[in-house]
Amino acid sequence: MAAELLVPMEEFASVFDTTGDLRSQLHPLAQHFRVSTQVVLARIREIGALSWDEFMIELRFEQERIAALETKGASGGNYYTTKPVQVGKRFARELIASTLEGRTTANSIGGCK
Known part of the structure; x- marks a missing residue:
């Protein structure tokens, strides 16, 4: 499936x-x-x-x-290692908490699909 x-x-x-x-x-x-x-x-x-x-x-x-x-050792980095640095740990933590609480959806953060 x-x-x-x-x-x-x-x-x-x-x-x-x-x-x-x-x-x-x-x-x-x-x-x-x-x-x-x-x-x-x-x-x-x-x-x-x-x-x-x-x-x-x-x-x-x-x-x-x-x-x-x-x-x-292919170049390009690791997405999961660099993403928290790019967006900031506090922002990422708050976004996850907000999403889990149902206050933030994909549509409310720029129409992500």
Whole structure:
């Protein structure tokens, strides 16, 4: 159910090229749906473009690729580490408290979706 919510099969089938190179499509598809490349691989398997064994091979390859990036110390920082510094801890704390109390919604802070 979560996969269908994040990556609707009908839309996925319309953007995934079954005749194209699988690995070259992973990152663009992950960015398009804002999910991990592993989720994209799972959806590719679910539409029948990969057998279970092929899926496991590609998943292992993708996990090794990601591990290699982490080992290199890829630049870009960590969102969860830098966000409190950007907005300030007090502001973040107050916003969370206000939201939990029901006083602040996504629409009330600039129309976030």
